[in-house]
Amino acid sequence: MEQGLGSDSVPVSGSDDKSRVLNVKPLRCLVPIFPSNPGGMSSISSPQASPFVCVPPAGPFPPGVSPVFPFVIPTEQQQNPQTPFAAPLNQAGPSIPSPVPITSFRTPTVQTNGTIGSSKRSSKGSARGSSQRKTKSGNMTSPHDVDIDAVANDFLTSFNLVRFEPAKLSDGDKESVRYLIMAYNLLRRRIAQVEDSEEATPGVTRRPDLKAGSILMNKKGVRTNMTKRVGAVPGVEVGDVFFFRVEMCLVGLHAPIMGGIDYMSFKISLDEEPVAVSIVSSGSYEDNDEDGEVLIYSGQGGVLRRDGNLMDQKLEKGNLALEKSLHRGNEVRVIRGVRDEASPTRTAKVYLYDGLYKIVESWVEKDKSGCNVFKYKLVRGAGQPEAYTLWKSIQQWKSSDSTSRVGVILPDLTSGAERLPVSLVNDVDHEKGPAHFTYFPTLKYPEPVDSRQPSSFSCSCRDGCHSNDLNCPCIQKNGGYLSYTSLGVLLSYKTLIYECGPSCLCPPNCRNRVSQAGLRVRLEVFKTKDKGWGLRSWDPIRSGAFICEYAGDVIDTSTKESGNQDSYIFDATRTCEPVELMPGNADDSQKIPFPLVISAKEGGNVARFMNHSCTPNVYWQPVLRDESYLHIAFFAINHIPPMKELTYDYGLVQSGKPEPRRKNCLCGSLKCRGFFY
DNA sequence: TAGATTCAGAAGTAT
DNA sequence: ACTTCTGAATCTAGT
Numbered sequence: 001m002e003q004g005l006g007s008d009s010v011p012v013s014g015s016d017d018k019s020r021v022l023n024v025k026p027l028r029c030l031v032p033i034f035p036s037n038p039g040g041m042s043s044i045s046s047p048q049a050s051p052f053v054c055v056p057p058a059g060p061f062p063p064g065v066s067p068v069f070p071f072v073i074p075t076e077q078q079q080n081p082q083t084p085f086a087a088p089l090n091q092a093g094p095s096i097p098s099p100v101p102i103t104s105f106r107t108p109t110v111q112t113n114g115t116i117g118s119s120k121r122s123s124k125g126s127a128r129g130s131s132q133r134k135t136k137s138g139n140m141t142s143p144h145d146v147d148i149d150a151v152a153n154d155f156l157t158s159f160n161l162v163r164f165e166p167a168k169l170s171d172g173d174k175e176s177v178r179y180l181i182m183a184y185n186l187l188r189r190r191i192a193q194v195e196d197s198e199e200a201t202p203g204v205t206r207r208p209d210l211k212a213g214s215i216l217m218n219k220k221g222v223r224t225n226m227t228k229r230v231g232a233v234p235g236v237e238v239g240d241v242f243f244f245r246v247e248m249c250l251v252g253l254h255a256p257i258m259g260g261i262d263y264m265s266f267k268i269s270l271d272e273e274p275v276a277v278s279i280v281s282s283g284s285y286e287d288n289d290e291d292g293e294v295l296i297y298s299g300q301g302g303v304l305r306r307d308g309n310l311m312d313q314k315l316e317k318g319n320l321a322l323e324k325s326l327h328r329g330n331e332v333r334v335i336r337g338v339r340d341e342a343s344p345t346r347t348a349k350v351y352l353y354d355g356l357y358k359i360v361e362s363w364v365e366k367d368k369s370g371c372n373v374f375k376y377k378l379v380r381g382a383g384q385p386e387a388y389t390l391w392k393s394i395q396q397w398k399s400s401d402s403t404s405r406v407g408v409i410l411p412d413l414t415s416g417a418e419r420l421p422v423s424l425v426n427d428v429d430h431e432k433g434p435a436h437f438t439y440f441p442t443l444k445y446p447e448p449v450d451s452r453q454p455s456s457f458s459c460s461c462r463d464g465c466h467s468n469d470l471n472c473p474c475i476q477k478n479g480g481y482l483s484y485t486s487l488g489v490l491l492s493y494k495t496l497i498y499e500c501g502p503s504c505l506c507p508p509n510c511r512n513r514v515s516q517a518g519l520r521v522r523l524e525v526f527k528t529k530d531k532g533w534g535l536r537s538w539d540p541i542r543s544g545a546f547i548c549e550y551a552g553d554v555i556d557t558s559t560k561e562s563g564n565q566d567s568y569i570f571d572a573t574r575t576c577e578p579v580e581l582m583p584g585n586a587d588d589s590q591k592i593p594f595p596l597v598i599s600a601k602e603g604g605n606v607a608r609f610m611n612h613s614c615t616p617n618v619y620w621q622p623v624l625r626d627e628s629y630l631h632i633a634f635f636a637i638n639h640i641p642p643m644k645e646l647t648y649d650y651g652l653v654q655s656g657k658p659e660p661r662r663k664n665c666l667c668g669s670l671k672c673r674g675f676f677y
Numbered sequence: 678t679a680g681a682t683t684c685a686g687a688a689g690t691a692t
Numbered sequence: 693a694c695t696t697c698t699g700a701a702t703c704t705a706g707t
Contacts, residue, residue: 203684205700210686217688245698249688257688260697282697300696317690317695337697346679347699 151194152215155187172224177235177251180216180224181242182638184250185543188212193481193491197467213246213257225252228264230277231331231356238355239387241540241641243340245280245351253353254278254335261300261318266328274321275330276359279378280351282337292389295334295357297322299374302367312372319374323362326376331356334378336388341398342521342539344486350540352391352641355384387641394538394642397423398522413525414439414605419518422606426527434525434533438603441518443631444553458503458626464510465500474500474512488514489544490621490635496592497633501626514546515623515633521547523646525609531666534645535609541640547618550607550632552600568608569660572596572622572632574651574677592622596630607634612676613647615669620648650676 168176192208200206216222225233233253248254255262260280265272281297299322302313313319325332334357340348357378367373397405407427414422417439424433459465459474467475467482475482477498483491490497500512509517522538541547550570573595600608610618617640623631634648647667653659662675 200701203701205683205685205702207686207699209699214687246687255689256696258686258696258698259689262689280697298697345700349699 148191148194148211151190152187152212155190156215156219168224169221170225170227172233172235172251174235174237176224178638180222180250181247182543183222184212184216184244184247185638187215188244189485189489189491189544192485193467196485197481199468209244209246210257213244213249216250217246223250223252228252228255228262228277230264230275231333233333236353238353238385239390239641239644240353241639242335242351242353243349243540243542243639248280248335248351253333254280259300259318261321263318263321266324273324274317275328276318276321276325276332278333278335279322280335280337282349292392293380295378295380297376297378299376302371302373313374315374322359322374322376326359326362329358331358331381332378333357334380336391338391340540340542342541342545352387352540354380354388356381391642394522397538409433414441417441418605420520420522422519422522423524424526425524428527428529431527434609437601437608439605440551440603441605442516442551443549443598443629444551444603445629446554446556458505459500460505461510462505462507464506465512474498474504474506478512482511484511484514484546486511488517488520488546489542490514490546491544495622497621497623499623499625501629503626515549515631516625517546519548519606520545523548523606525606528611528645531611533609534611534647535606536643536645537640538642540642541636543636543638545636547634547636547646548605548607549623549634550598550600550620551603551605552598552608553602555597555599566599566601568600568604570598570600570607570620570632571651571653572598572620572630573657574653576619576649576651593624593630596622596632598632607632610634611645611647611667612650612665613667613669614649614665614672614676615667616648617644618646618648653677 172180188208188211191211192206195206195208224235229252233251236251236253242248242253245254245257249257260282261276262278263274263276266275279297281295299313299319300317301319302311315323322332334354336352336354337349338352339346340350357380359376360379361377363375365373365375393405405425407425408423409426409432410424412421413424413433418441426432459472461469461472461474465472465474465482469475470480478494481491483494483497483499485491498512499515500506500510504510506512521541523535524538525533525535528534537547552568552570555569572592598604617637618634619637621633621635623633625631634646640646660677662677665672665674665676
């Protein structure tokens with residue numbers, strides 16, 4: 001068991017002094033360069049304070065340093081001086097690049113194809129979008145008093161730039177489904193971010209999921225798989241995960257926004273009769289699942305009414321459709337709703353697409369209160385990939401020390417260094433573990449933290465930073481918004497995120513310290529078939545969620561020969577192929593402040609096991625803490641099902657820099673460029 | 678802190 | 693117009 005990883009390879013559990021295991025390599029040769037702009041940052045950093053090359057966020061950059069864009073940003077929409085909150089921000093610190101406010105992206109002239117907000121929804125008496133919200137807050141003009149419709153319009157304007165093929169409206173494919181889900185989540189998170197910065201109205205439930213859903217549902221040419229069908233839905237694979245019901249509507253997996261049974265009418269000679277096409281089993285009825293391949297599903301209706309009366313279920317609508325499907329023998333898609341364990345909110349749910357089932361039996365039961373309830377027994381079709389059963393296995397691994405599982409080498413390769421264990425598994429061959437390395441969970445700068453001067457930009461939010469507090473300097477640095485949701489999900493993509501740092505007075509659980517709070521999902525290092533060791537997650541990961549940072553030793557690139565021969569190098573100066581065309585509120589003026597190269601050869605965390613892919617599901621994001629500590633944080637690009645390998649794009653070396661040895665890429669994607677460094 | 682309850686919510690179906 | 697296995701906020705019962 002301890003052949004590959006000697007007992008000395010892992011730090012002793014509970015050792016607080018992580019620096020003990022750190023092989024410190026001081027950076028002496030970098031000449032400090034400081035912002036030349038008057039005021040602002042120059043006042044906070046003395047030449048002795050930081051050994052790093054500091055450049056103003058707007059550049060210029062030292063040779064070889066380039067801005068990093070994980071996503072393409074529409075360029076024509078930048079720099080509009082008409083910004084409602086440019087003034088307070090500029091007062092706070094002239095050196096802080098003025099954020100591009102979302103209102104500056106407004107495109108009032110572009111009314112060509114169906115702008116939202118004005119047409120359908122407002123005319124239908126539900127004109128609650130912007131006007132109602134404004135009256136709610138009265139005369140108090142919030143600094144964030146931003147029109148949600150405008151946000152959505154900006155978003156859709158960018159969205160229209162996508163090469164979206166109309167053929168996919170009726171028949172989707174994997175790429176369009178993936179893109180649509182990602183677009184939905186970006187919009188939803190953006191709306192949530194804007195709403196969150198406004199003061200909460202007591203008693204009003206915010207539903208950014210429905211708002212974003214409504215906008216995309218009503219936008220022509222956005223949805224896919226719009227024609228209902230029996231059986232598989234193109235572009236949706238068994239095992240795919242969804243985090244909101246609306247997502248499944250958008251991609252045509254399950255049309256009812258709340259209803260559990262989706263059905264369509266099927267022509268039989270002259271008559272039409274309904275057949276069920278998909279069901280969602282959320283566990284709030286008394287469904288029970290015997291072994292994961294069988295589902296006992298309760299019909300709809302008959303639940304406790306508002307008037308207190310209980311009713312028998314009727315053989316109509318969905319119930320009738322299920323009955324007809326039993327006799328017809330057609331396949332029914334099954335979606336299993338389960339609790340999202342990674343989410344701190346206890347009610348959060350994940351929907352697993354569990355593939356095709358057939359109804360084999362139906363009967364009527366009396367429930368606890370004596371009312372008739374229809375029951376349907378569904379059996380899963382053979383030969384489909386594991387989905388719900390896999391989820392059930394994982395629940396078992398979590399509860400039973402995973403001893404039952406084959407291939408487990410170590411239950412926790414971090415020996416407690418992370419807040420969650422990380423298992424080490426090999427079920428493909430006999431290798432007993434990766435080469436020796438020291439596990440530590442964070443990035444190691446060669447200079448101790450306490451020798452640095454506290455930044456005057458640190459905050460004093462003792463209860464944690466909140467996005468409606470515009471006096472918080474950490475909020476200001478992020479363009480006036482908090483970058484994360486309460487779930488630790490990144491709200492919008494930026495080239496640089498400012499987190500609270502060591503000198504901030506906010507607590508460790510501050511919402512602006514997401515990348516410092518440690519792992520939130522259960523990860524495991526596993527042996528891949530052909531790419532050595534890799535990383536994957538037991539928990540489903542929602543789009544935008546923080547996964548981990550890249551831990552390792554910060555490398556002095558001026559003395560070391562670019563350090564690129566080390567296969568555990570993370571080079572933040574590399575550029576990435578744009579992942580997707582992203583709607584832009586990314587701020588062009590914010591750049592990576594200094595070149596950062598990390599080596600995780602001697603030591604590091606789970607990130608060192610993440611493989612390269614040309615179509616990745618994870619991307620990296622520079623995060624600056626306290627103006628001087630740059631870190632690399634990894635976030636999910638789209639929803640990631642359990643046990644799917646986590647990959648990111650290793651990027652391309654800047655032209656002019658020495659190119660490391662190329663390796664053959666085995667990612668297997670259509671867009672594979674054939675190699676990586 | 679975790680479970681239970683409340684309540685607005687929007688699309689699809691049926692009337 | 694009506695239904696609906698949502699989902700967030702609030703309330704309640706427990707330690």
